[in-house]
Amino acid sequence: MIDAHIHLDMYEEEDWAELLGRAAEAGVRGVVGVSKDPSSCRVTEVLARKFPDRVLPAYGHHPEQEPLPEEELEALCDWIAGRGNANFAVGEVGLPYFAREEARKAGRPFDMGPHIRQLARFIRLARELGRPLALHAVHGDADLAMELLEREGYGPAHFHWYKGSPGTTARLARAGHYISITPEVLYDPASRELAAHYPLDRLLAETDGPWPYEGPYAGRRTEPAMAADVAAEVAALRGLDRNRVAETLAANARRYYGWPD
Numbered sequence: 001m002i003d004a005h006i007h008l009d010m011y012e013e014e015d016w017a018e019l020l021g022r023a024a025e026a027g028v029r030g031v032v033g034v035s036k037d038p039s040s041c042r043v044t045e046v047l048a049r050k051f052p053d054r055v056l057p058a059y060g061h062h063p064e065q066e067p068l069p070e071e072e073l074e075a076l077c078d079w080i081a082g083r084g085n086a087n088f089a090v091g092e093v094g095l096p097y098f099a100r101e102e103a104r105k106a107g108r109p110f111d112m113g114p115h116i117r118q119l120a121r122f123i124r125l126a127r128e129l130g131r132p133l134a135l136h137a138v139h140g141d142a143d144l145a146m147e148l149l150e151r152e153g154y155g156p157a158h159f160h161w162y163k164g165s166p167g168t169t170a171r172l173a174r175a176g177h178y179i180s181i182t183p184e185v186l187y188d189p190a191s192r193e194l195a196a197h198y199p200l201d202r203l204l205a206e207t208d209g210p211w212p213y214e215g216p217y218a219g220r221r222t223e224p225a226m227a228a229d230v231a232a233e234v235a236a237l238r239g240l241d242r243n244r245v246a247e248t249l250a251a252n253a254r255r256y257y258g259w260p261d
C-alpha cells in the first residue's frame with residue numbers, strides 16, 4: 001500500500017521514522033508527502049532525502065490560505081523546477097473551498113481571481129515538468145479545476161479527499177482523474193458511496209494526516225498505517241478480495257506518481 005497524501009512534515013521530526021516503520025508493518029510501504037507552503041516544501045525535501053524509498057515528495061502551496069504574491073509564487077516555481085531529475089510531484093495545490101465558505105458565512109467578500117491564477121500557474125508547472133499533480137478541489141471547485149486542467153492541456157490529476165455531486169463525480173471519472181479515499185470511509189456515507197462505485201483503477205488510499213478522524217479513530221493520532229484500513233474497507237464495500245484491492249490501489253499510486261516498483 002501507499003498513503004497517497006499525507007502532511008508528514010507537520011509531524012514531529014523525531015516521530016518520522018516510527019510512523020514510517022509502523023506503516024511498513026501494516027503493509028504501507030510508502031507515502032506521498034505533500035507540502036503546504038514554501039517552508040513546508042523545504043522540510044518535505046529533507047524528509048525525502050532521509051527516507052528516499054519511503055517518501056515521494058510533492059511541492060506546492062495549499063489553497064486554503066492566502067495565495068502567494070506573484071514574486072514568491074515565481075520563486076517557489078523556480079525552486080520546484082530546480083529539484084531536477086529527482087522524483088517529485090506538484091502539490092498540495094488547488095482551490096479554497098473551505099476558506100471561501102467561511103468568508104461567505106461571515107459576510108466577507110472573497111476574491112477567487114488570485115487563487116485561480118495561482119492554480120493555473122501550478123498546473124502549467126506540472127505540465128512543463130511532466131509531473132503528477134496533487135489537487136485540493138472539492139465539491140463544485142472540482143468542476144472549475146477540471147476546466148483549468150483542460151485549458152492548460154494537463155491530465156490526469158489526483159483529486160485528494162474529493163467530495164462532490166454525482167454529476168461532478170461522473171465527469172471526473174470520464175476524464176480519467178484519480179481520487180483518493182480517506183479513513184472517513186469507515187463511517188462517512190458519502191465517502192463509502194465513492195469507494196464503492198468510482199472506477200477501481202482510478203482510486204487511491206490516503207490519510208491526509210495529521211488531520212484527525214472520527215468513528216473508530218476518534219482521539220487517535222492519524223498515521224500512514226491507516227491507509228491499509230482504507231484499502232480493506234474499499235474491498236469490503238465492493239465485495240472484493242482484500243489483498244487484491246490493496247495491490248490495485250498501490251499499483252494505481254505507483255503508476256500515477258511514477259513510483260519505482
Ligand SMILES: [Zn+2]
Nearest residue numbers: 005034092208
Ligand atoms: Zn492535504
